Ligand SMILES: NC(=O)C1=CN([C@@H]2O[C@H](COP(=O)(O)OP(=O)(O)OC[C@H]3O[C@@H](n4cnc5c(N)ncnc54)[C@H](O)[C@@H]3O)[C@@H](O)[C@H]2O)[C@@H](O)CC1
């Protein structure tokens with residue numbers, strides 16, 4: 001798992017690592033430039049355009065100069081455009097400048113005509129995590145011009161102008177791809193910056209995760225290779241009971257589809273037995289749509305404790321009898337999952353939050369979270385609110401969206417890397433509720449259930465989108481859930 005650390009700690013991290021390894025900062029810059037070069041070759045080997053590298057005065061600019069050398073040595077046509085005289089640039093920038101081969105054409109931004117064509121590349125190495133104020137003057141002029149040119153655009157470490165841990169003030173470079181070193185900078189995960197970052201790629205520059213952990217501030221980035229350790233192992237002697245008995249509450253008149261999706265997703269995630277509690281008139285629908293599901297009667301509701309996990313909310317409606325809801329929460333003492341109308345009902349009467357069993361998983365989308373915790377001026381503040389909410393109520397808060405975050409009662413935050421925009425479709429959230437409830441019912445601790453649910457859900461969305469793109473619907477995501485276990489090699 002990658003630690004996400006703040007920009008001002010990056011310098012401390014670099015210094016500590018360099019000291020521990022008895023290397024030079026220049027060597028670390030070389031690692032970064034090489035990592036970029038390898039990635040670039042892999043991504044764009046088929047495109048033959050000219051490469052324009054815009055280099056600012058700090059070490060981000062220094063990366064650009066080192067990259068210019070590597071690309072030129074591999075036979076590419078490279079122009080380096082600088083903003084400050086060499087003497088005013090960082091020492092590692094200067095050292096790299098001395099090593100530039102003569103075939104790299106070097107010119108001041110003041111003399112550059114911005115003649116760049118569609119097949120060409122612009123590498124944005126103007127500012128990295130050292131940016132400390134909005135860009136202006138010659139930098140702003142260049143960024144504005146570049147943002148109006150159509151070509152391949154890549155930001156190195158972070159799009160220039162975006163502060164590493166805050167919301168952008170003013171303008172920034174708009175990239176198609178951002179190649180970030182070692183871990184994603186926090187602000188790359190904010191929806192406000194999506195039009196600037198393009199696709200985000202993380203490359204290793206040789207600092208081990210364990211080393212970065214020393215500087216961790218409780219934020220983690222979840223990648224594919226991290227997921228298997230959160231899974232429970234089952235064996236040949238495992239029986240239906242081991243895979244859990246769960247009950248889902250929801251599906252009011254006209255919204256039974258939400259329960260169809262949740263219950264199917266739970267079964268596809270591995271649940272042994274799934275009961276649903278739905279409006280009386282809708283029973284035939286669910287039993288036809290999902291014959292594997294059982295409809296709960298008064299007996300099951302009475303014996304709530306015999307269920308391994310509950311999932312509350314998909315399509316429930318807000319007309320639910322609150323006394324019934326509170327009695328569920330009060331009678332069930334194990335972690336459960338609350339989504340959709342289950343959350344809306346809590347937002348209406350926040351005093352009922354105290355009945356939510358500790359360790360439960362709440363899965364609001366941005367609007368539902370706003371109803372629960374109030375308005376936030378931006379995503380940074382929203383994430384802070386999510387962290388406080390999880391702490392205050394002793395729950396795991398899954399804030400859904402791109403880079404879904406999971407805030408824990410201990411104050412940590414995990415950011416998911418799977419998924420895509422095509423999953424923003426009706427019923428996608430109901431699928432996630434079914435999946436997390438399923439993992440919880442299979443005996444996963446709540447954090448593991450939330451992490452596995454969120455990651456597999458996103459991966460299923462990616463798999464569904466391979467053939468269907470914006471035509472993906474929630475049922476397609478469910479169909480791809482089993483394939484995610486195969487893909488991640490989970491038994
Ligand atoms: N471990 C890592 O993450 C590594 C980072 N490296 C690179 O180093 C970068 C950080 O380098 P620096 O700390 O030198 O920072 P930057 O390269 O981001 O630039 C900072 C310089 O720009 C000036 N500046 C800041 N904001 C400005 C503004 N709005 N207008 C004009 N000037 C402004 C500062 O006074 C300083 O001189 C990273 O983003 C990365 O690209 C790599 O070289 C090596 C390893």
Ligand SMILES: [K+]
Nearest residue numbers: 124127158160
């Ligand atoms: K940059």
